Structures are given as structure tokens and as C-alpha cells.
Amino acid sequence: MTPSSIRKVYQGAADRRQMFRMFDRHKERPNRTDDGATALYAGEWFEIGAAEHDYMFEILPPLWMRGDMFAMREFLSGSITSIFFALTIDGRARFFHGYCDLSDRGSPEQLRTAIVERESRPVRAMTREERLEHIWSSTHDDYRGYAGEQWRAQDRGKRTVLFYGGRQGTTLKLLDHLTDAEISAKLPVHLRYLPDAIAA
Template sequence: MNLSPIRKIYQGVADRRQMFRMFDRHAQRPNRWEGDDSALYRGEWFELGQVGHDYMFEVLPPLWMRGDMFAMREFLTGSITSIFFNLSIDGRVRYFHGYCDLSDRASPAQMRDAIVERESRPVRSMTREERIEHIWSSTHDDYRGYADWHFPQAERGKHIVMMCAPWQGRDFKLLDQLSDAEISAKLPVHLRFLPDVIAA
């Protein structure tokens, strides 16, 4: 799956349970402790509530604080760590989490600017990639996974999700190969008919 450098991975405000799930939404990946997994996390962001934001602020003393953001002291992998933002968007303070690569000093500011730009759009909209990311983030671990030996060699390791239909039984399909109709069926009702970002 070709991911943009900075990407929204969940639509809406994540509650406490969902927030902790998304902190490591790639936990089931094969060969988890082999190699550098920074690319999986770098650039991911989502919105959370003030309670979640404040809780994370109090867990450990921040690595650093800069006005509207702070960095977690513990690193997820390599130089990737959590950055928490409290941003005023359209006159309302909102809270966000993102994974930034601190080897690039501009990374937190770039993340902040991308979030503000994305969330300042006058019309609610989603790209195809955002729809797919939301499906992956919100699907229970038992119904998602990674392509294994059942798939061609070139597809192994890619995200897969379970498809259920009376005429086909249960089967897994590559996430990035879902049709528009399949994506719509897997999204919650309130997200199914949002316009595409290009049309916004």
C-alpha cells in the first residue's frame, strides 16, 4: 500500500480504548522484532479527546514541550515517538496524536501543519486512502491480518481484512484491493457517503 508521508488513520474522535489500540495498530505484523519498522508508523495521526491527551501528559514527564505540542519520552521504534497536539481549529481547541521521526527536527511542525490543513476543510470529506486506513484501524484483530502463504509471494505481508457475504462465505482480501462498494460496506453508516476529498 502506498501511504502518504503524513496520513489520517481514523475518522472521528478516538475514545480511550481506541486510542490505545491505535498506538500500536501494527502489533500483529509478521517478524515484529526483526528490522526497522519506522516506516509503518511515521506520519500516522488521529484525533483524541482532552481526557486522553491530558492522561498521556501525566504518564511520564514529556521529552520536550513546545507551545501547542509535547513529545513522549519513550520511543516506539528507532527515532519515532508520540507527539500530542492541542490545536485551535476554526475557533475550537482539539487534540491529536501523531508519530513523528525526531531525527528530522521539522517533523513535529510539519505534522501540526498537515493536521490543521486537513481539519480546516469547509466540507467533511475523505480520500480513498483515509477510508482504507479507517477500516484497518477500526477492525477487530480477529478480522484483519497480514497476507500469508495463501497469497502470491508479491502480496505477502500486506494488510488483509475478512470479507463476509452469504454467497461467498468468509474469506480474507487485500485491504488495498477492496472495491468502492466493499469499502462502503465496511465503513460505519455515518462515513459511507462523505464526498471524496477531490470534490471538497
């Protein structure tokens, strides 16, 4: 796992319902039966509550525990599994879930370091990529998907979202092609006006 592959995919702390939705937020991807999902999941992380962290700890005996983190015994795909963190950041206990590729022995520590660095910033801010990931994570499955045969060959398989464009009606757009105004319109009000963060 490289630092550039580590990404926050949801803003705020996910409740239990949202947490379970995001455990497999790529479930509708094309070629789901292929086992090449390592790059898709490895490095994704989001915040959860203390109750959600404790609930996951009690479901099954962990694969392993190391201080402030534990790994789930069940693997999502190949060597990808869930890692749960209980971290103290700026004097406050916070809890996180992330996916690590355990074929890279250092990936849990790399993810923990990235989470602490990201969440220790003095001003709340979001990168464009974080805004797009939040939109994808919070959009209902019925309103998001993947570009199919009707799209240009170079766009097939890319993520899409439905966008309401006023008088133009509702259109299906590539997630990565949303304009800044469209991104703002898709975000909840409390996230629309956060400052831009420089990507790490």
C-alpha cells in the same frame, strides 16, 4: 517525513480504548522484531479527546514541550515517538496524536501543519486511503492480519481483512484491493456517504 507520508488513520475522535489500540495498530505485522518500522508509523495521526490528551501528558514527564505540542519520552521504534497536539482549529480546541521520526527535526511542525490543513477543510470528506486506514484501525485484531505463505509472493506481508460477501460467505481480502462497494460496506453508516476528497 514527507507530506505524502502524513496520513489520517481514523475518522472521529478516538476514545481511550481505541487510542491505546491504535498506538500499535501494526503489532501483528510480520518481522515485528526487525527495527525497520519507521516508514510504517511515521506520519500516522488521529484525533483524540481532551481527557485522553491530558491523561497522556500526566503519565510521564514529556521528552519536550513546544507550545501546543509535547513528545513522549518512550520511543516506539528507533527514533519514532508519540507527539500530542492541542490545536485551535476554526475557533475550537481539538486534540491529536501522531507519530514522528525525531531524526527529522522538522517532522513535528510538518505534522502539525498537515493536521491543521486537513481538519480546516470546509466540507467533511475522505480520500480512498483514509477510508482504508479507518477500516484497518477500527477492525478487531481477530478480523485483520497480513497475507502469509498461501498468498502470491508479491502479496505476502500486505494487510488483509475479513469481508462478508453475502451468499459467497466470508473471505479474506487484501485491504488495498477492496472495491468501492466493499469499502462502503465495511465503514460505519455515518462515514459511508461522505464525499470523496482529493488526496493532498
